Amino acid sequence: MATLTDVIDRPSGESGLWSWITTVDHKRIGVLYGVTAFIFLLLGGIEAGIIRLQLSVPDSTLVSADTFNQMFTMHGTTMIFLVIMPLSASFFNFVIPLAIGARDVAFPRLNAFSYWVFLFGGLLLNASFLTNQAPDAGWFSYANLTEKPFSANQGLDYWALGLQVLGVSSLAAAFNFIVTIVNMRAPGMSLMRMPLFVWMTLVTSILLVLAFPVITVGLIELTFDRNFGTNFFVPEGGGDPILWQHLFWVFGHPEVYILILPAMGIVSEVLPTFSRKPLFGYPVVVFSGVVIGIMGWAVWSHHMFTVGLGPVAVTVFMITTMLIAVPTGVKIFNWIGTLWGGQIDLKTAMLFALGFVALFIVGGLSGVSHAVAPSDNQQQDTYYIVAHIHYVLFGGALFGIFAGVYYWFPKLTGKLFHEGLGKLHFWLYFIGMNVTFFPMHYLGLNGMPRRIYTYASEFGWDGLNLLASLGYLVLFVGTLIFMVNILISLRKEPDAGHDPWDAPGLEWSIASPPPSYNFAKIPEVEGLDHYWIVKRRAAAEGRPVTEPEAYVDPSTIHMPDPSYWPLVTAIGVLVLAAGMLFDTGWDYIRFPIPFIGGIICFIGIIAWANEPPAKEHAGGDHHAEDGHGMAHHPATATAAVMERPAGAAGVTVRLLCSNCGNQLSSSFRFCPYCGGAVESPADPDHQEG
Amino acid sequence: MAHHTEISHHAPEEEHPTTTGINNRKLLMWVFLSSDCLFFGSLIATYMVYRGQSLVGPYPVDIIDVPITTISTFVLLCSSFAMVRALAATNEDRQGAIIFWLLMTAFLGAIFIGFQVYEFNLFKTEGLRIDTNLFGTTFFTLTGFHGAHVTLGIVWLLGLAWVAKKGRVGPKTALDVELAGLYWHFVDIVWIVIFTLLYLIGGFDTGPAGDPSLVPHSITGFLGLI
Incomplete structure (x- = not known):
């Protein structure tokens, strides 16, 4: 392999297709994630459209029952694994290094690898359409419907292998972001000074790391059952289909929080910015998020109340499920508390964040109603559940993500969105979402089961189904408006400036779009809402901040070089997984292609480890990027990383707001009661304990 | 050295400080291992849930040979000792000893794998295959994935030994050996x-x-009992 890396130069160059294919820049990878996931969103949206079109009138024959099964399976799988998770990952990539004052993630090439594996996993899953064998057993694919006798074609193999590949991507990304957040923070950014979005990313990543292995095992067992004749979920062989449900939901419930916590983090950034107040009760919101992350492990069987677990198990899971509503409710109150008395600025991002809070409350309330097992017995497998999941995932997660899109788009591009079109998009989504999904509560309570491909008129479900389908049209138009808005906004001259929202986060102190090195000088973080502190102090001193950090010559800052090998290794992973679809039937090597994939992976990893730096730095300074925070800090900032103000730890200074007179904790840099800035005495610091 | 390798510049003086003072790669390894815990935890849970649920033989008592596997277990434990020696030799920069102990670790691991191959073949001839019954299903899956982990570890150790042979493993790059050791x-x-x-x-x-109704037949029954 030494010869290989001798012969092939490290890629260089900053534009063109190859620069994107070999990029290791977290901002570009964030864009790749975002664009890819948005295309999958359109695909999943088209699948939803076919579902709604089929159900809009009774006794419809538009699609067959088989096609309908494929549509709802691929819609659910796509929206969860190929849209919401990667859209969140897109924000992790773009925002996290900027928000913690780092130049990149801890392992830039691993980050590129995560993206390519995600892309290939999504393509593998959707390749099933090309062979007309799309998976059709629902997004949670309950055994033993998934076993060979009941699902004879390869649809479920595509599904299981596609999710395995996506799992590799999610795990690699989660490892990366845990290390980045724990280890790469700028000096002064203690844990309790991290922006809420960073906190929620950390909790989400920990959930991913611990939850994905469980589904990995479940998928391995399913694949073995289907291909090697094992008996994991086969009752005839003594296996128990319920084991699949347990494995799936032990993963699946933390997964729910993997989907929603990043959106909660985004909303916790957007609401304070547009209320001109710090987040109300920041430590409580952090604590609630962590508690949700922990308790999310103790509620999985509430998906299985009607399976017959016995009264004791059902009661235990009923109680834990009701308890987890408490930290969630606490967060809602904190968000409302943030709005209370704030100077609310209804920009599009703020509208989406408010929409998130409102719709998530609706979804949360229906959630509490099926936390009650007897009531859940009525609701299980009806459209009531469909309504609930769409209120929390569409009204919740997706609204939160769109709040983030509108909030960070000016930072990403230097250009402002068209506000009018943005607001139109919001209202179309808000109205369309409620018109589509609210009637489903009634449909469900009137007994309409989910996953049926048609229904008779006598049931009395026609009107509300037609209404829901009309709502879909509104959402469709809303999505078009959003795309038009993006195209229009991208054609504009940059007009955003570096800080259009007067926002508190570190990322707003640098130019828009951010230079490749992010921060020329790693900032010294002065507190929660660092940039507000800096701006308010500067304004008080009569020299308001109007300019971002000045550009420096990028060649003076060591950044990781682009690389081919993450892509090569990801191709190996794809070949390894997709090769499992080709059963030669030979005696000793039934599956030869995965070996080829393994060899490609091996070559990729060895070359990755032995890769030389790009030609231009090859002679002098040597920087291995992966592993030690690459070219992390310039000499000036490095020395300060671990320094703490002498004697400051543990000091609590009581302050009174000079404006309204309320007592404040030392951690408040702004009065939570009146929003006025607090002049701090000599840096009363509080560190993580 | 014709080219520049990543391994060659993990020198402490080049280490960049991190927020916690823990090296990034070491933290990554610990996070990965925590994830792997859940992986094996799920496989072990599957085995435990299906313990005693096989409908047909052979059953464990018919074919499990504890003394033989005790020997291979002992060999694997000894390999951990060799791994510790390899790291010690790395820190003390004794080049010959580094290569010796890395190869010794890989060799002992390979003996363990040899025992496993022997055991799998023996079980096969005695009539236990992965599709025979639940015992075969869970046994081969769990021990097979463990064997795959050991095999990967052997490849890793051989790679390190190859790098060490070129004189590129020493106190400055001890982390490379330490990470392999954590995994091992x-x-x-x-x-x-x-x-x-x-x-x-x-x-x-x-x-x-005996009476099958007395045996909790499934995880559902098990949860029902608690």
């Missing part, structure tokens, strides 16, 4: 759990005997 010890510890559960405790299980 983890796989070793997992085997201790597997050996205890599958051989020492589960190795004497017989087929379903």
Whole structure:
């Protein structure tokens, strides 16, 4: 392999297709994630459209029952694994290094690898359409419907292998972001000074790391059952289909929080910015998020109340499920508390964040109603559940993500969105979402089961189904408006400036779009809402901040070089997984292609480890990027990383707001009661304990 | 050295400070191992749930040979000792000893894998295949994935030995050896759990005997009982 890396130069160059294919820049990878996931969103949206079109009138024959099964399976799988998770990952990539004052993630090439594996996993899953064998057993694919006798074609193999590949991507990304957040923070950014979005990313990543292995095992067992004749979920062989449900939901419930916590983090950034107040009760919101992350492990069987677990198990899971509503409710109150008395600025991002809070409350309330097992017995497998999941995932997660899109788009591009079109998009989504999904509560309570491909008129479900389908049209138009808005906004001259929202986060102190090195000088973080502190102090001193950090010559800052090998290794992973679809039937090597994939992976990893730096730095300074925070800090900032103000730890200074007179904790840099800035005495610091 | 390798510049003086003072790669390894815990945890849970649920033989008592596997377990434990020596030699920069102990670790691991191959073949001839019954299904899946982890570890150690032969492993790059060691010890510890559960405790299980209704037949029944 030494010869290989001798012969092939490290890629260089900053534009063109190859620069994107070999990029290791977290901002570009964030864009790749975002664009890819948005295309999958359109695909999943088209699948939803076919579902709604089929159900809009009774006794419809538009699609067959088989096609309908494929549509709802691929819609659910796509929206969860190929849209919401990667859209969140897109924000992790773009925002996290900027928000913690780092130049990149801890392992830039691993980050590129995560993206390519995600892309290939999504393509593998959707390749099933090309062979007309799309998976059709629902997004949670309950055994033993998934076993060979009941699902004879390869649809479920595509599904299981596609999710395995996506799992590799999610795990690699989660490892990366845990290390980045724990280890790469700028000096002064203690844990309790991290922006809420960073906190929620950390909790989400920990959930991913611990939850994905469980589904990995479940998928391995399913694949073995289907291909090697094992008996994991086969009752005839003594296996128990319920084991699949347990494995799936032990993963699946933390997964729910993997989907929603990043959106909660985004909303916790957007609401304070547009209320001109710090987040109300920041430590409580952090604590609630962590508690949700922990308790999310103790509620999985509430998906299985009607399976017959016995009264004791059902009661235990009923109680834990009701308890987890408490930290969630606490967060809602904190968000409302943030709005209370704030100077609310209804920009599009703020509208989406408010929409998130409102719709998530609706979804949360229906959630509490099926936390009650007897009531859940009525609701299980009806459209009531469909309504609930769409209120929390569409009204919740997706609204939160769109709040983030509108909030960070000016930072990403230097250009402002068209506000009018943005607001139109919001209202179309808000109205369309409620018109589509609210009637489903009634449909469900009137007994309409989910996953049926048609229904008779006598049931009395026609009107509300037609209404829901009309709502879909509104959402469709809303999505078009959003795309038009993006195209229009991208054609504009940059007009955003570096800080259009007067926002508190570190990322707003640098130019828009951010230079490749992010921060020329790693900032010294002065507190929660660092940039507000800096701006308010500067304004008080009569020299308001109007300019971002000045550009420096990028060649003076060591950044990781682009690389081919993450892509090569990801191709190996794809070949390894997709090769499992080709059963030669030979005696000793039934599956030869995965070996080829393994060899490609091996070559990729060895070359990755032995890769030389790009030609231009090859002679002098040597920087291995992966592993030690690459070219992390310039000499000036490095020395300060671990320094703490002498004697400051543990000091609590009581302050009174000079404006309204309320007592404040030392951690408040702004009065939570009146929003006025607090002049701090000599840096009363509080560190993580 | 014709080219520049990543391995060659993990020198402490080049280490960039991190927020916590823990090296990034070491933290990554610990996070990965925590994830792998859940992976083996799920496989072990599957085995435990299906323990004694096989409808047909052979049952564990018919074919599990505890003494033979005790020997291979002992060999694997010794390999952890060799791994510790390899790291010590790396820190003390004794080049010959580094290569010797890395190869010794890989060699002992390979003996363990040899035992496993022998055991799998023996079981096959005695009539236990992965599709025979639940015992075969869970046994081969769990021990097979553990064997795959050990095999990967052997490849890793051989790679390190190859790099060490070029004189590129020493105190400055001790982290490379330490990370391989973390992985190796983890796989070793997992085997201790597997050996205890599958051989020492589960190795004497017989087929379903007596009144089947007294046996919690499934995880559902198990949860119902608590």
